[in-house]
Structure formats: C-alpha cells, structure tokens
Amino acid sequence: MTKIIVAATNKGGDGKTKTSILLAEYLTIIKKKRVLAIDLDPQCNFSHKFLDMEIDPVESQGKMPPIHPSYTEEKKINPEWNGRSSIADIFYGESVLPYSTHLNLLDIAPGYAMKLLEAEAVRKSEVRNKVHHQLHLFISDPTLQEAYDIVLIDTAPSKGPLTVSAVKAASHIVIPSQMEQNSIHGIYGMLQLWKQEALQRDKSYPLELIGILPNKIRDVNLHKDLLNELRQAEFIGDYVMEDKLKLRSIYAEFDAEESNSDSIFNLSDKNVAREEAMKVCDFIYKKVFPND
Numbered sequence: 505m506t507k508i509i510v511a512a513t514n515k516g517g518d519g520k521t522k523t524s525i526l527l528a529e530y531l532t533i534i535k536k537k538r539v540l541a542i543d544l545d546p547q548c549n550f551s552h553k554f555l556d557m558e559i560d561p562v563e564s565q566g567k568m569p570p571i572h573p574s575y576t577e578e579k580k581i582n583p584e585w586n587g588r589s590s591i592a593d594i595f596y597g598e599s600v601l602p603y604s605t606h607l608n609l610l611d612i613a614p615g616y617a618m619k620l621l622e623a624e625a626v627r628k629s630e631v632r633n634k635v636h637h638q639l640h641l642f643i644s645d646p647t648l649q650e651a652y653d654i655v656l657i658d659t660a661p662s663k664g665p666l667t668v669s670a671v672k673a674a675s676h677i678v679i680p681s682q683m684e685q686n687s688i689h690g691i692y693g694m695l696q697l698w699k700q701e702a703l704q705r706d707k708s709y710p711l712e713l714i715g716i717l718p719n720k721i722r723d724v725n726l727h728k729d730l731l732n733e734l735r736q737a738e739f740i741g742d743y744v745m746e747d748k749l750k751l752r753s754i755y756a757e758f759d760a761e762e763s764n765s766d767s768i769f770n771l772s773d774k775n776v777a778r779e780e781a782m783k784v785c786d787f788i789y790k791k792v793f794p795n796d
C-alpha cells in the first residue's frame with residue numbers, strides 16, 4: 505500500500521514545507537521512490553518549489569497552478585476543463601491531473617489558494633462529507649495506489665478541515681517544531697489531533713507518529729534547554745527525534761524561488777547541511793519502510 509506522510513503543526517513557520525521539500529527530494533533522488541506531492545496549504549509554498557505557480561487575478565496574492573501541459577489533448581475529452589488542475593478539485597467532486605516536475609519520479613498535485621480557502625470554510629454540517637474524508641477517498645483510488653509508492657502532504661498552519669482531511673488520509677505524521685514556547689504549545693495541539701484520529705482507526709490502517717522534528721536549532725541556551733525539557737517531558741519526550749535540523753541559511757536559500765531545481769541532496773556528500781538533512785530523512789524512511 506502507498507505510504508502517506510503528512511507534515512503538520514498549527515504554528516506557522518516551523519518547517520512543514522521545508523520537511524516536505526526535503527522528503528520529496530530525498531525519496532526520489534536518493535531512494536528512487538515514486539512520489540506524489542500534495543499541497544493543501546492555500547499559501548502554496550510546496551507547489552511553488554516544483555511548479556511555476558501563477559497569481560490568481562480573482563484572489564489578490566492568491567496562487568493558482570499553471571496551465572497543464574496536457575491541456576490541449578485533454579480538452580478533446582473534457583471540453584469544460586479550464587486547463588488548471590489542483591488538489592482542491594477533490595473538494596468539488598472533480599478529478600485531479602498531477603503535474604510532472606524536474607525530478608523524474610516526482611509528480612505534484614498543487615494547491616489553488618482560492619479553492620482551498622473555500623473548502624476550508626465549508627459549513628460545519630457539511631464538513632465531514634465534503635472535506636474530512638475527501639483526501640482519503642482520492643488517495644485510496646487503485647490507479648493512484650498503483651502509480652506511487654509514497655504520497656507527501658504539506659499542510660497549512662492550522663487544525664482546520666484541510667489539516668483534518670490530511671490527518672485522516674495519513675499513514676504517518678511528522679511534526680516539525682522550533683524550540684520556542686509558542687511552537688511547543690502547538691505540538692500539544694497536533695498530538696491531540698493525532699491521538700483522536702489514531703484511536704478511531706481500524707487496526708488494518710494504523711496512523712503512526714514518526715516524531716517531533718526539532719527545527720531551526722541555534723547554539724543558544726534557550727534552544728538547548730527547551731529541547732532537553734521536551735525530551736524529558738512525560739508522554740511527549742519519547743516522540744522527539746534524536747536528529748535535528750539546525751538553523752542554516754543554506755536551507756532557506758534552497759527554498760528560494762530562483763533555486764527551483766536545486767536540491768541539497770545534489771551537493772557533495774561531505775556538505776554538513778546535506779549530511780544533517782540526510783540523517784533526518786533516513787530516520788523518517790526507516791519508520792515508514794522498516795523492512796527496506
């Protein structure tokens with residue numbers, strides 16, 4: 505069965521997208537897995553790393569996917585289609601046509617700001633059927649299961665309907681967190697969401713927490729102390745990952761627009777940032793594929 509990894513925290517800027525990007529590159533470049541990236545965040549940062557997203561003229565600052573390369577062909581079968589395909593279409597009962605990327609084994613179902621925001625705002629009485637279960641249905645499709653080894657889902661900094669939908673679809677969750685007080689509060693919120701969902705799950709389809717990934721760690725007492733406290737905290741401590749990502753400008757540089765097709769995994773294997781990212785990804789990989 506296809507593994508489904510979700511990066512989630514309800515605090516902004518903690519590294520959900522960074523983790524998703526690193527995993528997308530690691531799994532395809534290093535592990536040669538077939539990966540589908542899904543961007544459920546209306547900010548569309550994950551999409552932007554792998555696709556030239558466009559500004560939506562209808563939603564100021566909102567991003568939308570570019571015209572799909574197979575638009576001309578597809579239009580013959582489906583003349584109604586406007587040529588853009590995003591993961592948000594699953595909330596409108598429409599099909600999704602993933603885009604290929606510069607990485608051979610990586611496809612992406614990008615975000616679409618306006619449509620994701622609309623889905624996030626669905627009325628409470630309808631949210632279960634229209635949003636919560638849609639992603640699981642989409643990923644359970646046998647054609648999709650056949651086409652990909654792994655689905656990676658990046659989420660918005662919220663515990664709203666879209667994140668719930670991702671958690672319900674997931675087989676594995678990773679929670680990146682900075683060692684700052686607000687971020688640590690956020691971890692508890694996500695753990696609650698994980699526990700609630702895990703308890704409801706059928707035994708044949710468990711939801712595993714990969715761990716809490718300490719991110720943007722600096723060599724200062726505040727970070728060391730908070731990390732030590734977290735490692736010792738009841739319940740939470742066991743989930744804190746041994747490896748961490750330090751705050752390194754090279755990580756941010758690789759996320760910048762102009763570095764679209766660069767990957768940290770193409771650097772020399774002596775590079776410290778690459779080595780650090782590799783350790784984190786190796787750990788996650790072992791959790792997801794314990795028998796490989």
Ligand SMILES: Nc1ncnc2c1ncn2[C@@H]1O[C@H](COP(=O)(O)OP(=O)(O)OP(=O)(O)O)[C@@H](O)[C@H]1O
Nearest residue numbers: 516517518519520521522661720751752755756759
């Ligand atoms: N370890 C790191 N070192 C340096 N910069 C980092 C690191 N991790 C993330 N960043 C940068 O910090 C910013 C926020 O990270 P990222 O986008 O991954 O967070 P996020 O949780 O996805 O945020 P949001 O909640 O807004 O979606 C980005 O510009 C990213 O490049």
Ligand SMILES: [Mg+2]
Nearest residue numbers: 520521545549
């Ligand atoms: Mg993000």
